[in-house]
Amino acid sequence: MNNNxxxxxxxxxxxxxxxxxxxxxxxDHTRKLLAFLGDPCFDRKxxxxxxxxxxxxVCCFLYHMLLCSGKSATMFTSPHxxxxxxxxxxxxxxxxxxxxxxxxxxxxxxxxxxxxxxxNHPTFFEFIFAMGMVIFEKAQAExxxxxxxxxxxxxATNSFPRPVLTVITSISLEHTEILGDTLAQIAAEKAGIxxxxxxxVFWEGEPEAAEVIRSRAAELGCPQYAISNKNIKNCEIxxxxxxxxxxxAYDRTEKKAVSDQWPGSMRTGQARNDxxxxxxxDVQVHLQSDAWDDRMRHDGKSxxxxxxxxxxxxxxxxxxxxxAMHVLDLADDDGIQQGLTASVWPGRMQEVLPEIYFDGxxxxxxxxxxxxxxxxxxxxxxxPPLLLFSMVKEKDLRTAVRLLTSGCRxxxxxxxxxxxxxxxxxxxxxxxxxxxxxxPLTYTVDSFDDCGEAxxxxxxxxxPGQKLFCTGSLYFIGELMKERSRYDRFR
Numbered sequence: 001m002n003n004n005x006x007x008x009x010x011x012x013x014x015x016x017x018x019x020x021x022x023x024x025x026x027x028d029h030t031r032k033l034l035a036f037l038g039d040p041c042f043d044r045k046x047x048x049x050x051x052x053x054x055x056x057x058v059c060c061f062l063y064h065m066l067l068c069s070g071k072s073a074t075m076f077t078s079p080h081x082x083x084x085x086x087x088x089x090x091x092x093x094x095x096x097x098x099x100x101x102x103x104x105x106x107x108x109x110x111x112x113x114x115x116x117x118x119x120n121h122p123t124f125f126e127f128i129f130a131m132g133m134v135i136f137e138k139a140q141a142e143x144x145x146x147x148x149x150x151x152x153x154x155x156a157t158n159s160f161p162r163p164v165l166t167v168i169t170s171i172s173l174e175h176t177e178i179l180g181d182t183l184a185q186i187a188a189e190k191a192g193i194x195x196x197x198x199x200x201v202f203w204e205g206e207p208e209a210a211e212v213i214r215s216r217a218a219e220l221g222c223p224q225y226a227i228s229n230k231n232i233k234n235c236e237i238x239x240x241x242x243x244x245x246x247x248x249a250y251d252r253t254e255k256k257a258v259s260d261q262w263p264g265s266m267r268t269g270q271a272r273n274d275x276x277x278x279x280x281x282d283v284q285v286h287l288q289s290d291a292w293d294d295r296m297r298h299d300g301k302s303x304x305x306x307x308x309x310x311x312x313x314x315x316x317x318x319x320x321x322x323x324a325m326h327v328l329d330l331a332d333d334d335g336i337q338q339g340l341t342a343s344v345w346p347g348r349m350q351e352v353l354p355e356i357y358f359d360g361x362x363x364x365x366x367x368x369x370x371x372x373x374x375x376x377x378x379x380x381x382x383x384p385p386l387l388l389f390s391m392v393k394e395k396d397l398r399t400a401v402r403l404l405t406s407g408c409r410x411x412x413x414x415x416x417x418x419x420x421x422x423x424x425x426x427x428x429x430x431x432x433x434x435x436x437x438x439x440p441l442t443y444t445v446d447s448f449d450d451c452g453e454a455x456x457x458x459x460x461x462x463x464p465g466q467k468l469f470c471t472g473s474l475y476f477i478g479e480l481m482k483e484r485s486r487y488d489r490f491r
Contacts, residue, residue, distance in 0.1 A: 008097055011104045012084055018124040025120050030156040033122055033130050036110045040137035046144045046160050047324065050152040050190045051169025051203070053366050054317040057345050058169055061307075061321035063145045065339030067092055069331035072141040076132040076157070078125070078149055081347055081478035088132050090139045103134040125149050129156045151179050153192020166193050166222075167324055168202040169317065171209035172365030173396070187212040199223040201324045203316065225327055227319050235315045237376050242307040244315040246322060303333065307340050310377055311349030311359065313369040347477040349373050352484050355467045356459070360474035362391070364399040370471050371407035378467050384411040384443075385467040388458050390429065390451065390476040392422040397429070400472075402436040412461060413445045416454040418476045426454075451476065452483045 034040065047062055049055045056077050066073040072091055080086035088095040095103075107130045111122050122130065129149075136144055146163070148155045171187050179186045187209035194200060200217050204210035204226040217224045235244040307318045318340055325331050331339070344350075349359040349370070357377070361370035378385045387410050391397055404413075415429035426447035433445045448454035455470070462468050470480055 006101060006105065008101065011101060014108070015084070015104075015124060015127060018121075018127060023120070023123070025123055025126060027154055027156070027159055029120060029122075030126050030129070030159045032119060033107075033110065033114065033126060034133065034159060036114060037107070037130060037134060040133040041144060042160065044136070044144050045142055046146055046163040047165045047167065047328075048146050048148070048157065048160070048163040048193050049167045049169065050148040050155075050193050051167075052172040052186065052190075052363065053369070054169040054203075054313065054320075055147050055167075057314060057317040057343075057348055058167055058321050058324075059145045059147045060343045060345040061318055061340060062167075062324060063089060064342040065321060065325050065331055065336050066143050066145070068338035068342060069325075069335035071143055071330065072139075073143040073145065074132075074136040074139055074141040075145040075147075076129065076136070077147040078128075079474055079478075081474065082481050084128075087128060088135050090135065091141060095135050099135055099138070100131070103131040103138075106134055107131050123156075126156045148190075148193065151186075151189040151192070153189045155193075158193050162195055163193075163198055165324055165328055166195065166198055166200050167320055168193075168200065168213055169320060170203045170365065171206050172363060183208040184212050188216070191216040194220050194222055196220045197222065199225065199327050201225045201227065201320055201327055203320060204228045205316075223327075225323055227316075227323050229316075232315050232319055235312060237310055237312070237373075238306075240306060241309055242312065242314050242318075243304060244307075244318075245304055246315070246319045247303060305337060305340060308344055309349055310351060310357070311369070311373050312376065313373070314348070346481065347474060352481075355462065355465070357467065357469050358477050358480055358484075359469065359471045360477045361400075361471045362473050364396050364403060367400045367403045367471070368407070370469075371403060374408050374467075374469055378408075381467060382465045383463060384409045385469055386411055386458050386462060387413045388416065388454055388468065388470040388480075389413065389472050390416045390418050390426075391424060391472040392418055392475060393424055397424065397432060398436060401429070401432045405433060405436050405441070410443050411466070412443050412458075414448060414454045414458050415445065416448040416451040416476075418451070418473055419479060420475075422475070451479045455480055455483050 049059050059075055059077050063073055063075040074091070075089040076087060078087055083094070085094045085100050088100070107127055111127065115121050146157050148157050152158060168190050171183055171190060173183065173186065179189045183206055191213045194216055197220070200222045202213050202224070205228050210226070214224060231246055233245040235242065305318060305322065307314045322336055325336055347358050347360045349357055352358050359370050361367045374385060385408070387404065389404065391400060413433060415426050415433070417423045417426045426449055430445050430447040433441065448457065458468055470477070
């Protein structure tokens with residue numbers, strides 16, 4: 001138990017120092033860490049989510065859908081934006097400081113015991129993942145929504161032997177030095193979370209990645225539920241959020257709910273290889289059975305859903321979460337919509353102040369989605385929008401900047417530096433904007449070493465009716481969130 005022997009700041013400082021004296025450990029090492037802790041949460045119903053883009057949003061949707069359907073639920077995600085406790089959500093709230101410190105001290109003591117037994121010290125991610133499982137074990141929640149950190153196959157979160165469902169979001173080129181330099185290689189790493197007979201819901205928008213995921217799921221006998229843009233129609237940005245139609249033909253009348261089969265009687269039947277497309281109105285639907293699901297057809301019309309926020313890509317993420325809830329048969333349409341409405345995922349095309357948006361578009365695929373949303377949001381504005389941008393070193397900066405310069409017309413751009421050793425110098429980012437454009441820029445690109453100063457300057461430049469978009473690394477968005485908090489306190 002925590003006896004106030006350590007402060008929150010001391011715990012956070014210890015955690016951030018971990019990468020300096022630890023190295024990447026094997027999945028077997030993570031399992032040993034959990035075993036030392038008594039295998040916390042091994043008897044819980046886990047929904048495991050991987051992917052390149054949108055996995056945090058999908059987790060958020062699932063978590064709130066569970067809560068709004070009367071389930072007790074917890075959620076582990078990364079990274080955090082402002083407070084490290086954001087990573088540990090328990091029944092609608094982030095963990096209390098006392099609970100955080102209690103878990104920290106327990107995992108720290110176990111880590112020291114492992115070192116005494118000639119085992120490596122846990123890495124930063126292993127340590128906080130183990131903390132999450134300790135926190136969730138004490139909470140005694142029925143469901144855990146679990147987001148992978150990096151990849152999937154070797155990720156610490158993949159230490160659980162049998163989730164009730166796996167979800168894979170869209171795949172794009174990311175962390176190529178670790179995961180591989182093709183979509184197929186990266187998809188194989190993400191598909192490493194699949195378990196024999198455990199149902200899979202996945203985004204099949206990238207054919208090369210989808211083929212790998214389908215093949216692995218078939219090998220393991222995982223029932224497959226594929227979602228793509230064919231399932232989503234009439235996506236509109238409205239004042240209250242993103243409004244869209246979504247329809248599948250998943251049959252809930254003949255299949256026993258997966259949630260009812262836990263833990264001992266999960267089916268391990270082979271996944272269907274004869275998935276085919278059939279029309280449903282103007283929507284192409286991927287059938288997993290011969291039966292139509294009347295509850296989803298709505299007399300031939302697809303259901304309408306509303307998601308908070310202003311990012312077009314959230315329709316894709318919401319569709320995955322909706323399908324996951326249908327597969328598990330855990331909520332009716334009212335519960336699902338209530339969950340969507342309650343889901344506010346900070347830093348994802350979030351309007352933090354009037355006409356000022358934060359979006360953590362941290363890789364080229366995310367930047368493409370960001371550009372699409374900017375075009376729609378600023379289409380009727382009296383003048384082009386403003387852009388504030390920064391990323392960290394390991395990202396594909398050149399491609400991201402090229403997409404920003406070619407995809408939108410800006411009135412002016414500012415670049416700045418993310419704090420810490422991963423930050424890219426602002427002047428280097430400014431130079432990239434000049435090099436990435438196929439023709440001379442029609443706007444200025446200013447560089448600022450301090451992101452707070454950059455944010456204040458861009459706010460001062462904003463005209464009435466003009467929008468300011470801030471995008472790049474989620475670490476950068478976290479810094480801006482802190483700056484926004486200071487603005488709120490002193491305005």
